[in-house]
Amino acid sequence: MGYKLSNTGFNEYIQQLKERYRLFAPVLESKKGKFAQTDVIAYGEIEKFDDMILESKSYYSPKEIFFPIRETLFYFMKDTIETPKINEKPVIIFIRPCDLNGIRRLDSIFLKNGEEVDFYYLRRRELVKFIMIECLEGFDTCFCVSMNSNIALDYDAVIRVEENVVSLKVVDDKLEAPVLSNTDKVEFEPEFIKENKVKVTIPNVDLVSKETFNNDIWKEYTSRCIACGRCNTSCITCSCYTMQDVKLSDDKSIGERRRVWAGCHVDGFSDMAGGHNFRDKNGERMRYKTMHKVNDFYKRFDEHMCVGCGRCDDVCPEYISFSKCINKLNEIVEEGKNYD
Ligand code: SF4
Ligand code: SF4
Numbered sequence: 162m163g164y165k166l167s168n169t170g171f172n173e174y175i176q177q178l179k180e181r182y183r184l185f186a187p188v189l190e191s192k193k194g195k196f197a198q199t200d201v202i203a204y205g206e207i208e209k210f211d212d213m214i215l216e217s218k219s220y221y222s223p224k225e226i227f228f229p230i231r232e233t234l235f236y237f238m239k240d241t242i243e244t245p246k247i248n249e250k251p252v253i254i255f256i257r258p259c260d261l262n263g264i265r266r267l268d269s270i271f272l273k274n275g276e277e278v279d280f281y282y283l284r285r286r287e288l289v290k291f292i293m294i295e296c297l298e299g300f301d302t303c304f305c306v307s308m309n310s311n312i313a314l315d316y317d318a319v320i321r322v323e324e325n326v327v328s329l330k331v332v333d334d335k336l337e338a339p340v341l342s343n344t345d346k347v348e349f350e351p352e353f354i355k356e357n358k359v360k361v362t363i364p365n366v367d368l369v370s371k372e373t374f375n376n377d378i379w380k381e382y383t384s385r386c387i388a389c390g391r392c393n394t395s396c397i398t399c400s401c402y403t404m405q406d407v408k409l410s411d412d413k414s415i416g417e418r419r420r421v422w423a424g425c426h427v428d429g430f431s432d433m434a435g436g437h438n439f440r441d442k443n444g445e446r447m448r449y450k451t452m453h454k455v456n457d458f459y460k461r462f463d464e465h466m467c468v469g470c471g472r473c474d475d476v477c478p479e480y481i482s483f484s485k486c487i488n489k490l491n492e493i494v495e496e497g498k499n500y501d
Pocket of ligand 1: 263392395396397398399454466467468469470471472473474483
C-alpha cells in the first residue's frame with residue numbers, strides 16, 4: 162500500500178515507529194570529520210525526520226549497526242563461558258539500494274558460507290528491517306549501475322522524498338502505523354537510477370589468469386597506497402575481522418573474547434605463524450582486495466562483492482580510485498595490456 166505524507170505526517174510516522182523500533186539513518190556527526198573541525202555523515206540513531214541527511218552520501222556504511230566494529234563474543238571465567246546480551250529492540254535502517262544489495266553480500270558471507278551460520282551476526286541481523294530511500298541521481302563516485310546494484314527489491318518499505326512530500330510504500334505489515342490510516346492512499350512504486358557518471362567494465366572471471374596477478378599494474382599501488390585501511394572500514398561489503406582475548410583480571414583464565422574489524426590493506430592482516438607475511442607490499446594487498454571484490458566472490462556466490470557505492474574512492478587519502486582500478490584490470494585481462 163502506498164501513502165503520500167507531508168513532512169510533518171512523515172515525522173509523526175517516525176515517532177510512532179520509534180515506539181517499537183530503533184531507527185538509524187545517515188546523520189551529521191559534528192566535528193568528527195577526517196580533518197580538524199570538519200563534520201562527517203555517518204549512520205546514527207535518529208529522533209526525528211529532520212535528523213536524516215539525504216542530500217549527501219554517508220561516509221560510512223550502515224553495516225556497523227549489526228556488525229559492530231568491536232564485539233564481545235563471550236566472557237570466560239575459568240570453566241564457564243557467558244554470551245553477553247544485546248539490545249533486542251528491533252531496528253529500522255533507512256538505506257539506499259546499493260547498500261541494501263551490499264547487505265545481501267554480508268548475509269552471504271555470514272549466513273551462507275558453509276554449513277554453520279554466524280550466530281553473532283544472525284542475532285543482530287534478525288532484528289533489522291529496511292526502509293529503502295529511492296535514489297535516482299546517485300553521487301559523483303557511484304558506479305552501482307555497472308555492478309547491477311542500482312536496483313533492490315528486498316525492502317520492507319520504501320520512501321521517495323520530495324520537497325514537502327514523502328511517498329511511502331509499506332511491504333511489511335509490521336511497518337504500518339496508526340498515522341497511516343488517516344493518510345491519503347496512492348499507488349507508489351520506486352524508480353531506480355539508470356546511469357552513473359562513473360562506469361566500470363568487469364573482466365570475465367574465466368579470463369583472469371596467473372599473468373593477471375603478475376602484471377605490473379599492482380606496483381603503482383605499492384607506491385601510492387599508505388595502508389590506512391579507510392577503504393576497508395567504509396565499504397559496505399568488507400567483513401573481515403580478527404579475534405582478541407582480553408584479560409579482565411590478573412587471573413588469565415578470566416577475560417573476554419572479542420572480534421574486531423580488520424582490513425586487508427592494513428599491516429598485520431596477513432601475518433602468519435613464524436612471522437610470515439604473504440602480502441607484504443601494499444600493491445599486493447590492493448590486488449587481493451580487487452580480486453575478492455570483482456572475481457573470487459563471484460565464483461562462489463554468482464554475484465560480485467562490490468556494489469559500486471564508491472565510498473572507497475571518496476575516503477582514500479591518496480586519491481586511489483577503485484573504479485579506475487577495475488577498468489585497468491579489465492584492460493589487462495581483456496586486452497592483454499601491461500602497465501609499467
Ligand atoms: S569496494 Fe568500494 S565501491 Fe565497492 S562496495 Fe566496497 S566501498 Fe563500495
Ligand atoms: S584508503 Fe587508499 S591509501 Fe588507504 S588503504 Fe585504501 S587504497 Fe590504500
